[in-house]
Every structure is written in C-alpha cells, then in structure tokens.
Amino acid sequence: xxxxxxxxxxxxxxxxxxxxxxxxxxxxxxxxxxxxxxxxxxxxxxxxxxxxxxxxxxxxxxxxxxxxxxxxxxxxxxxxxxxxxxxxxxxxxxxxxxxxxxxxxxxxxxxxxxxxxxxxxxxxxxxxxxxxxxxxxxxxxxxxxxxxxxxxxxxxxxxxxxxxxxxxxxxxxxxxxxxxxxxxxxxxxxxxxxxxxxxxxxxxxxxxxxxxxxxxxxxxxxxxxxxxxxxxxxxxxxxxxxxxxxxxxxxxxxxxxxxxxxxxxxxxxxxxxxxxxxxxxxxxxxxxxxxxxxxxxxxxxxxxxx
Amino acid sequence: xxxxxxxxxxxxxxxxxxxxxxxxxxxxxxxxxxxxxxxxxxxxxxxxxxxxxxxxxxxxxxxxxxxxxxxxxxxxxxxxxxxxxxxxxxxxxxxxxxxxxxxxxxxxxxxxxxxxxxxxxxxxxxxxxxxxxxxxxxxxxxxxxxxxxxxxxxxxxxxxxxxxxxxxxxxxxxxxxxxxxxxxxxxxxxxxxxxxxxxxxxxxxxxxxxxxxxxxxxxxxxxxxxxxxxxxxxxxxxxxxxxxxxxxxxxxxxxxxxxxxxxxxxxxxxxxxxxxxxxxxxxxxxxxxxxxxxxxxxxxxxxxxxxxxxxxxxxxxxxxxxxxxxxxxxxxxxxxxxxxxxxxxxxxxxxxxxxxxxxxxxxxxxxxxxxxxxxxxxxxxxxxxxxxxxxxxxxxxxxxxxxxxxxxxxxxxxxxxxxxxxxxxxxxxxxxxxxxxxxxxxxxxxxxxxxxxxxxxxxxxxxxxxxxxxxxxxxxxxxxxxxxxxxxxxxxxxxxxxxxxxxxxxxxxxxxxxxxxxxxxxxxxxxxxxxxxxxxxxxxxxxxxxxxxxxxxxxxxxx
Numbered sequence: 001x002x003x004x005x006x007x008x009x010x011x012x013x014x015x016x017x018x019x020x021x022x023x024x025x026x027x028x029x030x031x032x033x034x035x036x037x038x039x040x041x042x043x044x045x046x047x048x049x050x051x052x053x054x055x056x057x058x059x060x061x062x063x064x065x066x067x068x069x070x071x072x073x074x075x076x077x078x079x080x081x082x083x084x085x086x087x088x089x090x091x092x093x094x095x096x097x098x099x100x101x102x103x104x105x106x107x108x109x110x111x112x113x114x115x116x117x118x119x120x121x122x123x124x125x126x127x128x129x130x131x132x133x134x135x136x137x138x139x140x141x142x143x144x145x146x147x148x149x150x151x152x153x154x155x156x157x158x159x160x161x162x163x164x165x166x167x168x169x170x171x172x173x174x175x176x177x178x179x180x181x182x183x184x185x186x187x188x189x190x191x192x193x194x195x196x197x198x199x200x201x202x203x204x205x206x207x208x209x210x211x212x213x214x215x216x217x218x219x220x221x222x223x224x225x226x227x228x229x230x231x232x233x234x235x236x237x238x239x240x241x242x243x244x245x246x247x248x249x250x251x252x253x254x255x256x257x258x259x260x261x262x263x264x265x266x267x268x269x270x271x272x273x274x275x276x277x278x279x280x281x282x283x284x285x286x287x288x289x290x291x292x293x294x295x296x297x298x299x300x301x302x303x304x305x306x
Numbered sequence: 307x308x309x310x311x312x313x314x315x316x317x318x319x320x321x322x323x324x325x326x327x328x329x330x331x332x333x334x335x336x337x338x339x340x341x342x343x344x345x346x347x348x349x350x351x352x353x354x355x356x357x358x359x360x361x362x363x364x365x366x367x368x369x370x371x372x373x374x375x376x377x378x379x380x381x382x383x384x385x386x387x388x389x390x391x392x393x394x395x396x397x398x399x400x401x402x403x404x405x406x407x408x409x410x411x412x413x414x415x416x417x418x419x420x421x422x423x424x425x426x427x428x429x430x431x432x433x434x435x436x437x438x439x440x441x442x443x444x445x446x447x448x449x450x451x452x453x454x455x456x457x458x459x460x461x462x463x464x465x466x467x468x469x470x471x472x473x474x475x476x477x478x479x480x481x482x483x484x485x486x487x488x489x490x491x492x493x494x495x496x497x498x499x500x501x502x503x504x505x506x507x508x509x510x511x512x513x514x515x516x517x518x519x520x521x522x523x524x525x526x527x528x529x530x531x532x533x534x535x536x537x538x539x540x541x542x543x544x545x546x547x548x549x550x551x552x553x554x555x556x557x558x559x560x561x562x563x564x565x566x567x568x569x570x571x572x573x574x575x576x577x578x579x580x581x582x583x584x585x586x587x588x589x590x591x592x593x594x595x596x597x598x599x600x601x602x603x604x605x606x607x608x609x610x611x612x613x614x615x616x617x618x619x620x621x622x623x624x625x626x627x628x629x630x631x632x633x634x635x636x637x638x639x640x641x642x643x644x645x646x647x648x649x650x651x652x653x654x655x656x657x658x659x660x661x662x663x664x665x666x667x668x669x670x671x672x673x674x675x676x677x678x679x680x681x682x683x684x685x686x687x688x689x690x691x692x693x694x695x696x697x698x699x700x701x702x703x704x705x706x707x708x709x710x711x712x713x714x715x716x717x718x719x720x721x722x723x724x725x726x727x728x729x730x731x732x733x734x735x736x737x738x739x740x741x742x743x744x745x746x747x748x749x750x751x752x753x754x755x756x757x758x759x760x761x762x763x764x765x766x767x768x769x770x771x772x773x774x775x776x777x778x779x780x781x782x783x784x785x786x787x788x789x790x791x792x793x794x795x796x797x798x799x800x801x802x803x804x805x806x807x808x809x810x811x812x813x814x815x816x817x818x819x820x821x822x823x824x825x826x827x828x829x830x831x832x833x834x835x836x837x838x839x840x841x842x843x844x845x846x847x848x849x850x851x852x853x854x855x856x857x858x859x860x861x862x863x864x865x
Contacts, residue, residue, distance in 0.1 A: 125374075203415040209370055210410075211430040211479070212403035221429070225420050301463040302419055 008293070012286045019282040020072065020275070024065050027271050034081055034269045055081065068275070077279070078272035080265075087276040091258055095280070097167060098257030101180065101249070102242050104173050106235065108181030113188020114231070118224065120189065121196035132189060139186030144245050148179045148252040165254035176253040180245050184238060191234065195227040202226070229300055236285075236292030243281040317519045318344040318367070318406075318487050323381035325362055325371070325543075335379065337362055337543045344487065349513065349520040351530045351551075354540035355566070355779035356750070360523045363540075364489045366391075367521070368408050369398045385487070404434040407480035411492035413473035417464035423448075424460025427479050434483040447478035450515070451508060469644075470501035477508065481516050488513075491523045498643040499806065503850040506532055525779065527570040528852025531555060531859050539563050551856045569781040570854045571809030577837060581816055582637065585792040590635070598768045598800040599632040599655065599687075600666040606647070606654050607662075624650045626824040627663065634767060635794060637801040639815030639832075641808060641847070647824040648804045652770045655802065656687055668767055685715060688761035692773035694753035698745040704731075704756050705741025711763045730759040735789060751782030755789065762793070772804045787813060808851050812836055820844050 035052040036043070052058050056067065071078060077087035120132040155175060156164045162175050199205060200223060208222045250259035258277050265273035297304040325337035337359040344350050352360040365371050367383055369390060383390040385405060390398065410416045418426060427444040431437075441460075448456035451474040464472055473493060480488055490509065494502035506529065513520055522533055530537055531551065538548040539562070547560045558564045576583065606625040625647040632638045642648045654661040657672045657680050665672050668686045675683070688711075691697045698707055708730055709723045718726065728738035734755040745753055754774065761769055771790070775783040787810065793799055803814050811818060818835040820828040820843065828841040839845045853859045 203410060203412050204418040206370065207410065207416045207476070207479075208418070210368055210403060210408045212399040212401070212433050213429065214399065217429075221421070222418050226418070229420075300420060302465045305463075305466065 005294075008290060012290070015286060016279060016282055017069070020069065020279060021065070023275055023278045024068065025061070027274060028061055028064070030269070032269045034271055037269045038081055072279075077276040080270055080273050082265075082268045082270045083273075087272045090261060090273065091276050091280055094256060094258045094261050097255060098246055098250070098259060100173060101176055101246065101255060101257060102239070104177035105180030105184070105242060105245075106238070108177055109184030109188055109238075110231075110235070112181065112185035114192050114224075114228065116185070117189040117192025118196050118219070118227075120193045121200065122219070124197060129193075133193070136186040136189040139182050140190075142183070144179055144183060144248045145252060147182055148175075148249060151175050151179055152252075167254075167256050176249050176255050179249050179252075180242060183245065184241065188231065188234070191231060192227060195230055196223055199223045199226045225299075229296070232295055232299060233292050236289035239288035240281075240285045243284060314346040314348070316343045317346050317385070318521070319382070319384040320363070320367070321382040321384065323363065323366060323383065324379040325359075325366060326377055326379045328375055328377065333377075333379075335543065336376075337366075339381070340540070340543075340545055342538050342545070342548060344519050344521055346519055347513070347517060348535045349522060349533050351522045351524060351534035351537045352540055353524055353527065353530050353537055353566075354546075355525060355781065357542060358540040359543040360540050361491055364408065364491050364521065364523050367487075367489060368402055368406060369393070369395075370402075370408075400434070403430055403480075403485075404483050405485055406487045406489065407483065407485040408489040408491065409473070409476045409480050409493050411495050413469050413476055413496060416476055417472055419464055421463075422460065423462055423464065423467070423475055427460070427475070427482060430479050431482050443482060444478075447482045448475070450481070450512065451475070451478045453478070468501075469497055470505065473497060473501075473505055474508065477505075477512065481512060481518065484516055485518055487521060488518045489521045489523070492525070493522070494529065495524070495526070499808070500643065500846060500850040502529075502852070506852070509533070526852065527567060527780070528854040531854050531856040532852050532863075534856070539566065555854075555856050565781060567854070569784045571780070571784070571807070571813060572854055573809045573812055573836075573848065573851050575809070576812050576832075578833075580831065580833060582791055582794075582814055584795065585788050586795045588795040590795070596669055597631040597633050597666075598668055599802065601631070601651075601655060601664070602629040603627045603663040604629070604651065604654055604665060605662040606650050606659060608650075622824075624824050625654065625661075628819075628821070628824075628826045630819055630826070630829060632768070632800050632802060634800050635798040636816045637794065637803050637814050639811035639818045640802060640804045640821060641806065641811045641818060642821035643806060643847075645823070646821040648821050649772055650824075651821070652689070652772045652802060652804050656684075656689055656770060681715070685764040686766055687768040687770065688764065688766040689770045689772065690754075690757050690761050690774045692776050694750055694757055694777065695745075697757055698753060700745055702744075703741065704743055704745065704748070707745075707756065708741070708760045708763055711760065715764060717764075726763065727759075730762055731756075733762065733793070734759045749782070750778050751786055754778060754786050758786075758789065758793070762797075765797075766799070768800045768802065770802045770804070773806065774803075775810060776805065776807065783810075790814070808836075808848055820847070 035048050035055060035057055039048045039051050056064060068078065075088065077091070079085065080087055080090060083090065116132045116136065120129040123129045152164060152175065155161045162171050166172050205218060205222055208218045246257060246259035247262055249255065250257045251263050254260070258280060261273060262277040264270070265277070321341050323337060323340045324335060326333040327336045340359070340363055342350065352363060354360050362371070362376065366378060367390065371378070378391055381391070385401065390401060393401065417423070424441070424444055427447065428440040431440040431443050444460060445456040448459055453459050453471060453474055459467075467475065493509070494505050497505060509520065510533070512518070522529075524530060534551040536549065537551050537554040539546045539554065539560070541562055546562050547554065547558065554563060555567065558567060604625055605623050605627050607621055607623040628651065630638060640648045640651060650659070653659045655665055657665070657675065661673070663673070667683050670683060672680060672683055705724070705727045708727045712718060712723050712726060717723070724741070727741050731738050731740050736752065736755055736759070740748070740756070745756070748756065775786050778786060790801070791814070794801060801814070803811065805811050812832065815832050817829070817831050819826050820835065820841065822843055827843050828835060834840065835844060836848065839848060853862065
C-alpha cells in the first residue's frame, strides 16, 4: 500500500514536470512580448531591452526553463511581472475562493446528477426519463457563459433572489456554483442513469426483492451504493473540467479566485502567473485523481482486498 | 398413484396459471394452464429443458415477474387461503422472504458485493420478525448451514467466500424467517459436483429441521432423483406429466418424459468398454505413431509478469508442470472442478496464453512462436467454446462466420468457399441454406453445430472442446456429442475434451486425465479411471455425481 502511494507520488511529480515544460515552451512561443507590454507603447528599444534583461528573458530558453524548475522545486513560482509580487502569495490569497466555488459546484452537480439519473433509471422509458434525459442533454450542450447569463437574468435581475456578483456570503456562491455544476450535472445524470439501470438488473437486486424489502430500501441500500462506484472515479477527472470552467465563471461573476487572476494575467502576458495557475490546476487534478483512487477501496471491499 | 393416498395438507397450490409475454407482435403465451400442489414437508421438482417455463413459474409465485415484459393472464396461486396474485404489493412484501423464500442459481452474483454477509442476513430477518435479536438469529442460521466461525463470517464480504459458501449464506438468508415454502431455482447448477452434493444434503437436512416445503426447479434429472418426492415435468410452458418420483422415473406415461430420461447421461452407462460408442460404420484408422499433441511439463502462471507498478507479487502457477499426449482419432478427457486449471491448459495448448514447457502440435514445438509463425499451426488445431451464444458474431451471417477461417488463411476463392460452407453445414447436420441466416435465428444446439462447422473449416487434426456441451439441454447435448463422435470416426480427429461432467467424459474419452489444483492427479484409460477408481480424489468426484434413478439413489443413501 505504502509503496503504491510512493509510486503514485513520483508519477505525480513527473506529470507536473511535463505540464511545466509544455506550458513553458508554449508560452515562450507566443508572439506577444512581455517586456514590451510592461514597458508600454512609448518606451524606447533600450528600455524594452533593459526590462527584458532584468526579467532574464534574453537568456536561452533552456537556461530560463532550468532556472524556473530550479525555483519550482524550492516552492518558488517566481514573481509577477506586472504586480511585482511573489506568484505563490497571489495564488494563496485567491485559492480559498476558488476551492469554495469548486466544492459547491461539485456538490450541486453530484446531488442534481445522482437524483435525476436515479429518477430517470427508475422510470425508464416513461415521461420522467425522457424529460430528465432531454434536460441533461441541454445542460451538457449549453456553453457556460450562456448558462451564467441566463441564471443572472432570471435569479438575480428578475427575481432578485441572489446578488449579481461579489463574494463573501453563502448567497454569493449559489449562482456561480450552479453555473459550474449544471454542465456536470448533465453528465452525471446520464452516467448514473445507465449505472442504475445496470445495477437494477443484477442478481443481488432480485435477491433483495425476494427478501421482501421495500422499494425505498432496495434503491438506497442495494442499488445506489453499487451504482455510484464508477461515479467516484469521475469526480477526480471532473476537477480538470472545473478548472477550465472556473476562468469563465469567475470572470462573469467577478469572483475573486485564481480564475480571475489567470484571466488578468493572460491579458498582461504575465507569464509567471499563467505558469503558476496552470501548475496549480494540474496539481488539483492530480490530487483529485489520487483522492478518487484511494477512496475507491474504502467504498468497494473487492478493491480493498486486492 | 400417490394422489389417491391420504396426503398431508396442501401448502401451496397453483391453479391454471397462464402467463403472457409482451412481444413487438403482441402477447405470446409462455406459460399455459399450469397446475400443481405442494404438500407440507414435500419436495416438488419442476423439471424441464430451457424454455419450459419453470423459472417463470417460480418468479410468478414470488410476485417477481418483470412487469414490463410479462403478465399473468389467468389462474391462482394459493398459499393457504390467500391468492397471492390478488395481494397488494405491500401485502406481497410480507409474504416474500417471510412465508415464501427463494434461492437462485448464481451464488456468485446473488449477494450484494458492497455489503457484509451479516448485514444482508440481518436485513432479511429485521424485515419479517423481531428486530432486536436479528444478530443472534443470523449467527444461528450461519451455524445451521454449517458455516464455521459465524461471528467472523458476518463481517466478511461476499467476494471473500467461495461459491458453495455463498449458496449456504443464501440458504441461511432464505430460511431465516422460517418460510412455509422455499423455492430453489437451479440452486446447484453453477456449483462444482462435490459442492453440489454438500448443498443438496444440506437442503434435505434443513427441510426436516425447519419443516419447510420445497419447490425445486432443475434441468438435472440426477438432482430430481435425489431430491424430489414428486415431480412435475414441463415442456414449452405446459405440464407434460406429474406424479410420484418413482412413477415418473420408472413408469413414465408420456413420450416426452421417456425421451428426457433416455437422454440423461448416466455415469456407468459405458462401463466395460475401452472406447466411446460407435456412431458410424467408418473403419477405425490404425494408430498413427506420431502424436497430434504432445505436452510436457506445461506450467502456466497468471499475473506473474511485471506491470505498471513494477513486479507483481509471486503468484502460484495455475497449471503445474503437467504432461500428456494425444494421438489422431483419440479423445483425451480432461476433467476437474472449477479452478483445477483445465481450461487454462486448453488455452495454453493453442498458444493463446504464455506458458513454460513444451507443447508440440503435429510434431512442431509452439513455444515462443510469433503470431505469424503460429498461423499455419492454427490450421491444425481449433477450439470450440462453451457458450454458443457468445462465440458467434450476431452481425455476421452463419456462412460468413464459417468461411472466415478460410478467408484468414487465404484458402479458395469466393465460390469455392461457398461450396465448402455448404458442405460443412451438411456435415454437421444443418441445411446449406443456413449460410444466409444469422445466429439469433438458431437454437443453442444448432449454434454449437455452427461453431463445430467453423472449427472444421480448416480441416484440423486436433480440436480443443472446452465445456462445449455444458450450456446445452440434455437432449440436445446427446445429439451434439454423437455428432462429435461421428466426425471423429470419419475424419480421424483428435479431441482434447475439457469438461466438469463425469458422465460426458465417460461417453467421449478414450483416456482420461483428472486435474486438481493445477496438477494431474490421475491419468489412465477410461476403464482405469472410471472402473478401477485407483485415486481417492477421482473416487470422490465420481461419488458426488447425482444418480438419475431415485431407487438406486435411495439404496445407496441408505448405505
């Protein structure tokens, strides 16, 4: 068990290294020049060259990369070009907001997805099934900014139930989290539906019926625990999806998380921040998958004994 | 007839039960006016081949018919004074698991894999009786089905138990609420023969102890002979005949019953012979000096290779250094219980899995051959699998399936292949027009004939038959076995015939190898293995086979 954990840790480090290398090369291949952006439109060529030298951007790519990795292993993500602050400090300040948003989003997608998927499976071929599957299809297909604007129009502008934007209270979380969760809920509803349909046909469900158990107990105790097993692994992968959505959602709702930080950094070609946010996202995905992997045996005794 | 004698009170009475299946072309009657009575303390066997309606009957009694596809057309199912078909779902839940309990065919999948055995047992108890002492009752029940260390078993999960143990747990669960009627649907079909013997014995004991009446559903006339007081023979949704077990076996009044009993393989039928029964009048070929298959020191280990996470743990080999040889026109029966390594041996012999040791097919060593080098050898050796439903591509016509090996080996042009397919179909007893049709249009027995035709397409010398008749009904099974014997006589085929069924092996084999735990415990001629019974394990295997004769069984059981 411990050795498996160690191997996973080494694997994770390698993945992070790979992500860093690819992002680094991609960013430096960009036609935009961060030194010119910092210097401003009217700066002389000499000023730009000075800034470039100051940032170390005049060195060969490999040297810059080694320098970056050297810092990275010591936990140093470099300094923001524009804000002149340590990147790690900037990210640390904004991470809690993003984590709150993601946790709320995952909660919403799992609750809605599992409920609707189960309902659809239990009413297979009937109206409820078709209604749920159509809704799920729309949820999966709708772009996030459209969902965000729709939610804002209905629940903030028209009904006034939730604030338009901002951060701080529970009611601020609802709309951005719902925007994130609705897409996932559609996926989950479809997956849970097929998983539940599959489990309903299993012999042990027939055994449960033969014992005279109530439908409620059969669903809650026998069907769902088995049906959610494949879903657990999904949540780990899901965090990657979320990270992409977070940038859009935070921008629309003015949510002060790392998505917004990334959005500003992209506009300013603030490469250290973009690197930092990318690596943080990669780390989040790795941790999500690790948690899912180590959660699976807790829930499924068959995996435990292997 | 026993019906004229005074009988104990009737517990369960099924009257004129008819059930319809909803099909795209309207309702189709699949159960047609079934009637029978179950007396207190009696074991009634519903016996018949697939499609006879015996399982549907049992599900109807439990009120577990899938409503979307089946519906009760008419009839009554009386438990005492209540007609179960007229009960509300809520009232029926009280009956289910309470007055009427059921155990199923598949012990491996009939328990919830993520719930402990104890929880599943107690769940049934709490549903129907005083919840306070559920744990004590559960432990007592595990003890009653002879499961050792009940307290520890309660905390285990189903996958930690063997198939036989799981079926014991199912029986404990079913009997925990002391039902008046226990329905057992093929309860031992998925189990090894020695485990089957233990479970059947347990059911007989518990019937006495708990005073439960049993409705047992089985296709196995040996099980019927050992278990039944009375028998209902079913065919195509109708009752063909019913009566006392002795009458059914010794004085069957209906032709179908006689045919069914005649088709039942009886161990010892071929005693005193040195080779399988002759089907054709083809001359027997003189023994050829060079064996078709020569296996020496074959060892197979699963999962011992290094994986994604480095070296896996050391795994004991599944097959441990076995050796045998097989000549043209001969059959070696490879017999053993599940996990004995017999199927693994069959796969290794064809080079389908990695192995250590030597395997010579028609004189050529196949160890370490590449897929390309292996291809010409695959013409010599072919395989027929257990499940004729799963081993034919449903979207490929029968003709295309049989011609496929010819296409792969680039033999003949399109019209020559068509002629070959037609000839092969005739050879296995089907008409050439079958080539245009698709697998779903054929019965299980016909599909297995198609699989045999496909295996014969390349004119092999050796055929590995892995449980090739296990999924077939007895009457169909007998005909497929005869076909295989006939083909052997005419074509000089060598068979490596893998089976768990001693009676089938006795019919088919010239010589027999008995496997246990990856080793050959005994190998010899059919006479040596079946009649001399020199090996203790072989004796145990043979002794566990149900005797399809109630009189002989009772004599043996009485000592």
